[in-house]
Amino acid sequence: MKYIQLHKSPLFLKIIFVISVAIIFFIGGITFKHITVLKKSSAFVSNSHEVNAELERLISYIKDAETGQRGYLLSNDKTFLTPYHNSKGLVRKSFKRVSRLTAHSRTQQSNLKKLLYFINKRQNYLSKSLYMIEQGKYDQNILKNNLIIGKQTMDSIRYKVEDMMITQQKLLKNRQKEYELTMNYTPLLIYLTLITTLILITIAFIKMNRDLVLLKITINTLSVANEASNLAEIVGGFGSWQLNFETNTYTFSDNEYRLLGCEPQSFVASLEAYLNFIHPEDLEYVIENTKSILTDNDLAPFTYRIIRKDGEIRHFRTLGRTVTIASGDKTFIGTTSDVTEEVYAQKFIEDRNRELESNNKELTAFNYIASHDLQEPLRKIETFLSRLVSKDYDNLSKAGQQYVSSIQSSANRMRILIQDLLQFSRTNKAEKVFEEADLNSLLENSKQELAQIIEEKKAVIENNELPILNVIPFQIQQLFTNLISNSLKYSKEDATPIIKINCSTIVANEEEILPNNNTKYHKITVADNGIGFEQEYAKKIFILFNRLHNKNEYEGTGIGLAICKKIVENHKGFIFAKGTANEGATFTIYLPA
Known part of the structure; x- marks a missing residue:
């Protein structure tokens, strides 16, 4: 009791x-x-x-x-x-x-x-x-x-x-x-x-004196709260209304009138007066929804159109619930929000989604063409070039031989470009199935994948113990492969490539470049002693098709690091690059712990 x-x-x-x-x-x-x-x-x-x-x-x-x-x-x-x-x-x-x-x-x-x-x-x-x-x-x-x-x-x-x-x-x-x-x-x-x-x-x-003091404080508080509520209604673009079940009378806030394009308290608040502003096509819908006020404690939110006093059509959303006030009487309190911009934005989003679906279908068709129709003639070109070189290369003039070499080089670059595009597309479209994986095993797989070039350049790859994380395994392996491949590609000709991979656990607010919170991350760094780059290009190198060097100097399509960025984003992490010309580059990856 x-x-x-x-x-x-x-x-x-x-x-x-x-x-x-x-x-x-x-x-x-x-x-x-x-x-x-x-x-x-x-x-x-x-x-x-x-x-x-x-x-x-x-x-x-x-x-x-x-x-x-x-x-x-x-x-x-x-x-x-x-x-x-x-x-x-x-x-x-x-x-x-x-x-x-x-x-x-x-x-x-x-x-x-x-x-x-x-x-x-x-x-x-x-x-x-x-x-x-x-x-x-x-x-x-x-x-x-x-x-x-x-x-x-x-x-x-x-x-x-x-x-x-x-x-x-x-x-x-x-x-x-x-x-x-x-x-x-x-x-x-x-x-x-x-x-x-x-x-x-x-x-x-x-x-009585205490009650009067308390009443005065309460009145002042209520006055401030009422003004704050009125200001909040104006700023928030909504109005409020009440229905007293005992007297069957309505009360509209000032902003409720403003939403209808009327001066505050310019007409007697009632359901009939409000229905006069409802769009004719939505009138029956509104009447049917408001019937539940007398039987249910809650009025589920619903959206409808109104015609303001100035003739403008707006979209409103109404909801409410029954409350019992101090006197014991039951009162229904409701709010009306102007959601016109939201409705228009939703319609815009739906239109954009339809456009995106159409674009995705086109991209899917492009991927199919890239993976089948484009590679098929490219394979034929490479096959015929191979036969031409093996049988008739010596019969060609020096200019003809140079032309054949250029065609072979271009066909090879086109094949690599198609493969990189398909890889980027798979990174975007693949199902993101997370599972526990040992990053040490994924790193070893990447080393095996790049074994030939590692051996050719006599590269040294060092790493400390990597953690077991909940990741998309093939994407993390692709991340290691791309970063190591990048370091090998831009290594110095007169120096043995040395790639160091280290991992540690940090808290976000310990790193200036991360959000200021207490989230824990695994910090993985991939550092090399290659040709490096100027720090002003640190962000540009992650942009699709962006290259810092001429294609004749270094092979590549400018897609590899873009794929790395997309993989890290798929894992809700961050990737940053830091470079010094002729000294090397360091790629830092933060994956949520």
């Missing part, structure tokens, strides 16, 4: 975002709860103060009634009864307010019931006492007893009011404890959650 690092995944930012939002909501909830508790606590404090104030007001109204009655009793002035009469309504309102303010407290409601009992009792005794005085007939003991009971009831009212105030104070303290308890852990929790949120947001910011 492919391991995906979470902190490098886009999912990481989403998780942080969700957690941060959840924490913010959590902090908001705690804050709301705290404010609600604070509001309730504040409301309860206010309620407690209002209850206490209203209880004090309630007892004050009762006291006013009591004071008014006492003033009336002392002065018999009814104006003192005004507070008494007003107190009933005021006491009723104040009691209802206290009852409403303590509606959520069962204890206070219970206390209110008892308080109401004492208030009613006190008001009843006040009324009795006042009635007895107004009637003028009363018993002092009864009045005194009523006043004493009224006083006791008033004391009970005070005690009950105080009790209610104390109870309200206790309730307030309990609420304050709850508030303080809530306030003790709430700031810490809010602080911790805020710290956590800040850490998560900081991590997200760092990640």
